[in-house]
Amino acid sequence: MNRIPVRSQDHGASLRGEGLVKNFASGAVQVQVLRGLSLTIDPGELTLVSGPSGCGKSTLLALLSGLLRPDAGEVHALGEKLSGSSKQALDRFRLQHTGFVFQGFNLFPALTASEQVELPLGYLGLRREEARDRAREALEEVGLGQRAAMRPEQLSGGEKQRVAIARALAKSPQLLFADEPTSALDAENGQRVIDLLHRIARNRGTTVLCVSHDPRLVRHADRVLTMQDGRIEADWRQRNGSPIEEAHA
Numbered sequence: 001m002n003r004i005p006v007r008s009q010d011h012g013a014s015l016r017g018e019g020l021v022k023n024f025a026s027g028a029v030q031v032q033v034l035r036g037l038s039l040t041i042d043p044g045e046l047t048l049v050s051g052p053s054g055c056g057k058s059t060l061l062a063l064l065s066g067l068l069r070p071d072a073g074e075v076h077a078l079g080e081k082l083s084g085s086s087k088q089a090l091d092r093f094r095l096q097h098t099g100f101v102f103q104g105f106n107l108f109p110a111l112t113a114s115e116q117v118e119l120p121l122g123y124l125g126l127r128r129e130e131a132r133d134r135a136r137e138a139l140e141e142v143g144l145g146q147r148a149a150m151r152p153e154q155l156s157g158g159e160k161q162r163v164a165i166a167r168a169l170a171k172s173p174q175l176l177f178a179d180e181p182t183s184a185l186d187a188e189n190g191q192r193v194i195d196l197l198h199r200i201a202r203n204r205g206t207t208v209l210c211v212s213h214d215p216r217l218v219r220h221a222d223r224v225l226t227m228q229d230g231r232i233e234a235d236w237r238q239r240n241g242s243p244i245e246e247a248h249a
């Protein structure tokens with residue numbers, strides 16, 4: 001699949017948020033969930049956004065992936081300005097360039113693992129056989145080559161999450177967004193999922209943005225952004241779980 005080069009004004013970053021503000025109504029009151037947050041996210045890294053429940057992590061992921069629009073500020077992804085784009089353009093951008101992995105797996109109960117992965121490839125216009133081949137490769141990459149014909153009820157939680165990762169991977173997205181991908185999993189399966197996300201970033205040069213309040217994930221990330229009350233409080237890079245330099249969001 002063709003990859004769009006990242007444009008130079010983003011200085012190598014594949015995601016950029018500037019002055020992001022997001023408010024939600026809580027009864028009659030407007031609550032400011034993101035308070036003028038700016039950041040850049042680089043390709044080829046697993047970036048983890050951590051922080052306490054309710055600090056705005058999922059909202060940030062939704063803005064950076066074009067699922068939600070900011071009330072103020074701008075989002076640039078792969079050199080395209082997402083904020084201000086039409087809904088149709090956002091849908092197309094997400095289809096072509098992004099993969100998503102969520103806490104609840106979001107699999108269709110009636111489809112086999114292979115069919116779950118093939119489905120979005122059909123939306124991208126791939127022929128059936130090509131989609132089947134890609135699905136097989138993606139399932140092998142996540143260690144589920146032998147489970148291709150199984151339905152979700154026949155798979156463990158960890159296996160279901162790996163099917164969801166294969167589904168996201170098969171499109172070869174430049175941007176992979178994961179929202180609490182390990183919260184429903186035990187330690188061993190959570191570890192496996194985070195290892196996979198890390199490998200995808202390293203081996204494919206994918207930008208992987210993972211949002212989680214699971215402290216087990218912190219040492220596996222290349223970069224950790226800590227949020228508090230809608231702002232970024234700390235930002236550091238690390239190798240093998242030890243900080244190596246301060247990053248500048």
Ligand SMILES: Nc1ncnc2c1ncn2[C@@H]1O[C@H](COP(=O)(O)OP(=O)(O)OP(=O)(O)O)[C@@H](O)[C@H]1O
Pocket residue numbers: 024025026033051052053054055056057058059060212213
């Ligand atoms: N669609 C919405 N309508 C109203 N309020 C919302 C909406 N989405 C999020 N919020 C509120 O915004 C705040 C931040 O939510 P968000 O899901 O971004 O936090 P989070 O850090 O990801 O939390 P968690 O770790 O629990 O998932 C919360 O107080 C939440 O209730």
